[in-house]
Amino acid sequence: MKQHLRGGTMADEAPFQFLHNEVIQYIYKSADSGDTEHGGNISTLENMGCRVGQGLVERLTKDTARFKDELDIMKFVCKDFWTCDNKFRLLSQLSAGKQYLEHAPKYLAFSCGLVRGALSNLGVKSIVTAEVSVMPACKFQIMIQKM
Amino acid sequence: MCPGHQAMAGSLMPPSKVVSFPQRNGPLLPAEESEAQKHIKQGGSDRHLSFLRFFPGVLAHSQRNLPSHEGLCVSCLTDQRRKANMAVCISVIAKENYPLYIRSVPTQNELKFHYTVHTSLDVVEEKISAVGKSLGDQRELYLGLLYPTEDYKVYGYVTNSKVKFVIVVDSSNTSLRDNEIRSMFRKLHNSFTDVMCNPFHTPGDTIQSKAFDGIVSGMMVQAG
Numbered sequence: 001m002k003q004h005l006r007g008g009t010m011a012d013e014a015p016f017q018f019l020h021n022e023v024i025q026y027i028y029k030s031a032d033s034g035d036t037e038h039g040g041n042i043s044t045l046e047n048m049g050c051r052v053g054q055g056l057v058e059r060l061t062k063d064t065a066r067f068k069d070e071l072d073i074m075k076f077v078c079k080d081f082w083t084c085d086n087k088f089r090l091l092s093q094l095s096a097g098k099q100y101l102e103h104a105p106k107y108l109a110f111s112c113g114l115v116r117g118a119l120s121n122l123g124v125k126s127i128v129t130a131e132v133s134v135m136p137a138c139k140f141q142i143m144i145q146k147m
Numbered sequence: 148m149c150p151g152h153q154a155m156a157g158s159l160m161p162p163s164k165v166v167s168f169p170q171r172n173g174p175l176l177p178a179e180e181s182e183a184q185k186h187i188k189q190g191g192s193d194r195h196l197s198f199l200r201f202f203p204g205v206l207a208h209s210q211r212n213l214p215s216h217e218g219l220c221v222s223c224l225t226d227q228r229r230k231a232n233m234a235v236c237i238s239v240i241a242k243e244n245y246p247l248y249i250r251s252v253p254t255q256n257e258l259k260f261h262y263t264v265h266t267s268l269d270v271v272e273e274k275i276s277a278v279g280k281s282l283g284d285q286r287e288l289y290l291g292l293l294y295p296t297e298d299y300k301v302y303g304y305v306t307n308s309k310v311k312f313v314i315v316v317d318s319s320n321t322s323l324r325d326n327e328i329r330s331m332f333r334k335l336h337n338s339f340t341d342v343m344c345n346p347f348h349t350p351g352d353t354i355q356s357k358a359f360d361g362i363v364s365g366m367m368v369q370a371g
Binding site: 055057065123 | 242306307308337339344346350
């Protein structure tokens with residue numbers, strides 16, 4: 001997704017990856033000194049991603065045609081918003097197998113929020129979860145709530 | 148060279164020759180300053196003074212007799228033309244149909260603009276939900292003329308995030324063309340996107356951004 005946005009050099013993604021990792025560290029560190037529960041951190045990250053997703057989708061859909069229905073929205077999200085490959089870039093730096101598997105959810109929370117925010121700004125209420133069995137591949141599951 | 152100058156140059160000079168006005172920054176020479184003041188006393192707006200200070204060559208040009216333009220200088224002409232491309236009321240409406248931003252020209256009855264915008268929402272909904280029924284439906288964001296009243300014309304635009312922009316324009320403004328309205332909506336959309344990306348702005352709040360206010364003021368009829 002980030003490659004699609006910037007037109008694809010590795011140098012563009014590195015700053016975001018570093019920032020993302022540091023944000024995760026920061027949230028966990030400040031949670032340790034306070035007394036927030038462990039689960040609260042993941043939702044903080046997800047909410048951040050949500051807000052970013054809303055802004056991002058606003059910018060990306062500025063020039064596209066109007067979406068007629070939900071199918072159009074999902075097509076947009078899967079094709080233009082997300083790149084299709086088996087290497088999730090935010091995870092590929094962590095490991096190439098099963099090591100550190102228990103830390104993976106933290107790194108995926110932001111991206112889950114991103115997709116949720118993008119969908120909610122387009123009018124689709126959803127819940128996005130992610131599963132990792134073997135890094136760096138991961139599976140995102142989007143559950144849409146029908147009104 | 149401003150478009151006004153180009154138009155004037157075209158009527159006076161052969162096409163191959165380009166009139167270039169000396170552009171120098173800095174204060175006008177005293178003689179030029181008094182000419183400018185005289186021009187303003189004759190009815191030019193005092194906004195022209197700063198314009199003329201930046202492009203002193205315009206002053207020289209405006210001394211010539213230009214009967215086709217009723218003796219108006221370039222800056223007066225552009226000003227007149229600019230006033231014609233103005234909206235009377237601009238509003239941004241959220242997905243849930245409450246106003247995020249509404250600004251109109253200060254008149255004695257501003258509520259009527261609010262009412263006009265509110266009633267135009269029905270027309271917007273109709274246009275959005277017309278799936279494949281209309282012939283020329285290109286799935287565009289620009290919705291076009293929503294409905295004309297006897298005094299005003301109302302134009303609409305919807306984004307993919309279902310945020311609606313409504314522009315109300317005076318009916319007597321016949322010089323306002325469709326692509327000018329489109330470009331106004333384009334500017335609004337760009338500015339709105341910037342507001343959305345502002346981390347200090349929560350989606351769903353009214354728009355407080357000064358930059359957005361500036362863009363909107365640039366498109367509204369100036370008072371006086």
